[in-house]
Every structure is written in C-alpha cells, then in structure tokens.
Amino acid sequence: MATPLNGSLIKAFEILDLFSEQQPQVTSAEVASALEMSHSTAHRFLNTLEEVGALVQIRRGVYGLGHHIAQLGRVAERTNPLARLVQPVIARICGMLNESVMVGALSRDGVVCIATAIAPRPISVNIQVGRLLELHQSAQGKVWLAHMDVVEREARLSELAATEKLTEQNLQVLRGDIAGALENGFACNRGESEPDIGAVAVPVFDADGALRLTLSAFGMASRFSGHHESWIAASLTDAARDVAEAIPGR
Structure with missing residues (x-):
C-alpha cells in the first residue's frame, strides 16, 4: 500500500x-x-x-x-549534483553550436530547467535555472510527452485542456508534434512559448532505456530553420549520450 x-x-x-x-x-x-x-x-x-x-x-x-x-534556492543551485555533472557537457555543446543549451527534468507541472549554458553571442537568450517550461509549448515538453505511457500522456493533455491552456485545434497540432518527436528523435519549438524564440530538444536515456532528462538548444527563432534544426538535433543527440554517461543511475 x-x-x-x-x-x-x-x-x-x-x-x-x-x-x-x-x-x-x-x-x-x-x-x-x-x-x-x-x-x-x-x-x-x-x-x-x-x-x-x-x-x-x-x-x-x-x-x-x-x-x-x-x-533554499541558492543552496539548490550550488549543490544540485545533476547540474554539476552535466555542466561541462552542455558548456561544450553550447560552444560547438553557438546556441544556448539547457537540461530539463520532468516535474508535476512541466519541465524544470536544471542547468544552462548561455551562448556567447551579442544577443542571446537566457533561461534561468528553476524556470518551468510548459509541456505543450516547449520542445523539451513535447519530448517528455512523446515518451510517456499513453495513460499518463492523456491525463496530462486532459489537464491542460481542462485549464484552457490547450484548445482542441492546438491539441491536434500537438499530437502531430508528439508523433514527430517519436519518429524523428527530436522535437522543435517555433515561437509557441515566446514569439521570437526557437528550440530543438532531444531525449537523454539512462542505462535502462528510460527517459531521464531532456537536452535542448535554444535561441532567436530566425536562426532555427529546418536544415539548422536537423543539424542541431544530430549534435544534441551525440551530446545526450555524454550527458547520460555523466549522470548516475537511478
């Protein structure tokens, strides 16, 4: 019990x-x-x-x-073991992509940013550690939805619909994005949360094949074209394996 x-x-x-x-x-x-x-x-x-x-x-x-x-927030930021372990990996991929990178973990209300690396651009996008991303309006959220079992996914989507965050029309688009995330191995956000922000996210699996974290690159939406998104997704997928190796098992 x-x-x-x-x-x-x-x-x-x-x-x-x-x-x-x-x-x-x-x-x-x-x-x-x-x-x-x-x-x-x-x-x-x-x-x-x-x-x-x-x-x-x-x-x-x-x-x-x-x-x-x-x-407590300062203590959590300084002592979060996952953040410390993944920081070198995301700093490296951030430098390679020249885009900001973040790692997310699933929470009851969405995806929580646990670590970030900000691109050294004159104009870059910054997401603070602790920021909550909506499941239906973020690339990372779509990846989590794609890898949930059907019952949990439908419960999450029903809750979003009940709070009027998700219209019937948007729900159909989201279901297509979820299917695409499973088929392609990555998900995209093209200004759904913030009009000028684009993002690509990939899953990070643990040794048992379970989704443990999500990894994404984000920046100005004008830079996230189809070809650029595919290149970022491939680079993030390689980096996700390094993130998986850096974190301890469950």
Missing part, C-alpha cells in the same frame, strides 16, 4: 507555485480563487508560510517570496 501523502504540504507548495516573475506577489483572494479554497483557509496558509519564512508580507494582505525560499 502506498504511503498516504500530506495534503496540507501539497497545498502549501501549490501556493508557492503561484509565484513567478510575472506574478511576484499574491493575495489571499488570488490564492482562494486559483486553488478553489475559502478565503479563511487561504489566509491561514499564507500566515503559516509567512511564519516559517517562506513568504513575507509586503503590505497588508499582499505576500511575496521570503528569505527562506531564496536561501
């Missing part, structure tokens, strides 16, 4: 997940609406998170991320 999960802890992290660069502050009304809870329950969670330093009350009823979260 599976160990029961702590619902309050899950709910607390769902509140923390509401914060982003676009939404650096939240109120109890916003939390109550987003997570379908009463205002009193939202207020109690926010007060508790403030008490432990995860949140700080910027002004009456308005909360931002607190010092404890910032401290």
